[in-house]
Amino acid sequence: xxxxxxxxxxxxxxxxEMVVHALRGVxxxxxxxxxxAIWGPSGSGKTTLLNLIGAIDEASSGQLFIEGEEVKxxxxxxxxxxxxRAIGFIFQGFNLIPVLSALENVMxxxxxxxxxxxxxxxxxxxxxxxxxxxxxVRHRPDKLSGGQRQRVAIARALVTNPxxxxxxxxxxxxxxxxxxxxxxxxxALNEKEKTTFIFSTHDPRLLDQVKRLVRLExxxxxxxxxxx
Numbered sequence: 001x002x003x004x005x006x007x008x009x010x011x012x013x014x015x016x017e018m019v020v021h022a023l024r025g026v027x028x029x030x031x032x033x034x035x036x037a038i039w040g041p042s043g044s045g046k047t048t049l050l051n052l053i054g055a056i057d058e059a060s061s062g063q064l065f066i067e068g069e070e071v072k073x074x075x076x077x078x079x080x081x082x083x084x085r086a087i088g089f090i091f092q093g094f095n096l097i098p099v100l101s102a103l104e105n106v107m108x109x110x111x112x113x114x115x116x117x118x119x120x121x122x123x124x125x126x127x128x129x130x131x132x133x134x135x136x137v138r139h140r141p142d143k144l145s146g147g148q149r150q151r152v153a154i155a156r157a158l159v160t161n162p163x164x165x166x167x168x169x170x171x172x173x174x175x176x177x178x179x180x181x182x183x184x185x186x187x188a189l190n191e192k193e194k195t196t197f198i199f200s201t202h203d204p205r206l207l208d209q210v211k212r213l214v215r216l217e218x219x220x221x222x223x224x225x226x227x228x
Contacts, residue, residue, distance in 0.1 A: 002065070003164060003196055004030040004053055009062035011048050011219075022048040024219040025062070030198065032163065035190045038200040039207060040216035046200035047168055049216065053198060054166045055083050067163070084113070088157030090167035090199075094149045096141040096156075102128060102148075103137040106156045113160070127155035131185060147178035151185070158189065167199035176205055183209045 011023040022045045030036055030053075038046050051057040052064060055071050064071045066082060074082065096105050103124055110120035128137050131151040141149050150170060157165050167186070171179035183199075183206050190197045207213060214224035 002029050003032045003034075003067060004028065004198075005063075005065040006052075007063040009052065009059045009064060011045075011052065011057070012060045022219055023052075023059070026219075026221055026225070028214065028221060028225050030196065032196055033190070033194045034196050034198075035187055035211040036196075036198045036214060037207065037210040037212070038198065038214050038216055039202070039204075039210075040200075041202055044202075044216045045219040046202075046216055048219075050166050050168050050198065050200055053164075054087050054089060055079050084160070086163045088160060088162040088165040090150075090153050090157045090165065090170050092169035092172040094141070094153045094173075096149060096152060098141055101138050101140055102133060102144065102152045102155075105141070105152055106159050109156060109160050123159055124155070127159045128152070130158075130189070131155045145178075146174050147182065150174065150178075150182050154182075154185065154189070158193070158195070162195065164196045164198065167197065169201060170199055171201065171203060171206065179203065179206060180209065187211075 006026050006028040009023055009026040013020040013022055026049065038049060040046055052059055055066065058072065067086060071079065103121070106124035106127055107120040110123060125137065128134060131154055133148060133151055133155070136144060136148060144152065171182050174182060186197050186199065187209060189195060212224060215222045
């Protein structure tokens, strides 16, 4: 069974009397354990596509299936449960809480689920060790470099053991050397954990590290949409 299946997905935004066609009939299938980059220029629809895949937003028309369930037929509670259980998010602005340490930021999704403090701490420490931050668990975000903050964000996305991790421009705020290291880390975790990764980028320097490339432009998939 496919992890993600999109059929003729369209997404329109209404700005007064103007209609913006963000996605124009996208067909996309993503299998479990894939490592996929959505590539295209700014304004091509990458973030919109990821928000739909992550069940954060709804399509204007078409069908989206996640783990075999059609998203538009799910109740709000079921959709929230699906996001919390199956999907981890990595945002280009990191979205770390400034007053919390790296450890506390990674623990937070588990504590929200009601997991005990000791179990949450142990799982968070394990994830931070995997991303190479064992020596920085007590540091707050303002004491970390951009690459270190992104590693915290990756650990936080993985700590709930999701089947899918979605990363929106995860290297947008990083230099080229750090960007390559972050993509290498994500790919290593994909191979080790068998977690599906989907990330967006407009940086052509990263494309040689991608197993599968989906090229998006003007809301349409130009290449890679029908590969499995």
